[in-house]
Amino acid sequence: MDVSEEPTLETVVGLLDDQYARTILTAVSTEHMSATELADHCDCSLPTAYRRLERLEAAGLVAERTRPRTDGHHDTVYAATLDQVAIRLRDGQLQLTVERRDDDPAGRLADLWGDL
Template sequence: MSEDLPLDTVVALLDDEYARSILTATRTEAMSANELTDHCDASLSTICRRLEQLEAANLVRERTRPRADGHHDTIYVATLEEFRLRLDDEGFTFNLRYRDEDAADRLKRLWGDL
């Protein structure tokens, strides 16, 4: 999915209780899939499926969290700031506004482009 998401894709994602719970939880704190299973009271497979859909729609972003043991965790943070839906003579239109990315996110995106 790209930034030119169809309205039905956005609405379907936001209609899902687990997707909404993931977005709400990761808005203020980056969380791993395992942490989200506890927070959302859902199975790991359900959380992973929703995270995949949300990431494809650019509504969450993946990050890496280093651990003291030298390993790392994959964590997720919500990128969606606002969803606006408008009805006019030509039908429905919508706008998504994303949270500003921080310096680490910009560096990761730029490095990935190389």
């Protein structure tokens, strides 16, 4: 899926039906976490965490960020971009609306400094 495209109803419902994906999504909504941290948090294997992160990222529900470390290296962490999902039944059809968090560069810089 092209990141600029909206995810389909089936994609979002399928992701939200998966316990690991839900746990990852809710965890990164409050704190940026690495795949290793998420695997520990979800009590799952690292490959399982990466598969769920890949699916969530492809749907545009999470995004990668860089977390600098004091030793000069950096960690890849994940942050939720999802703010709200709404499913409506209108005129005999289900309609999906995905609202994302504002993710401006100034906000990311503030998050970065807050993490230091």
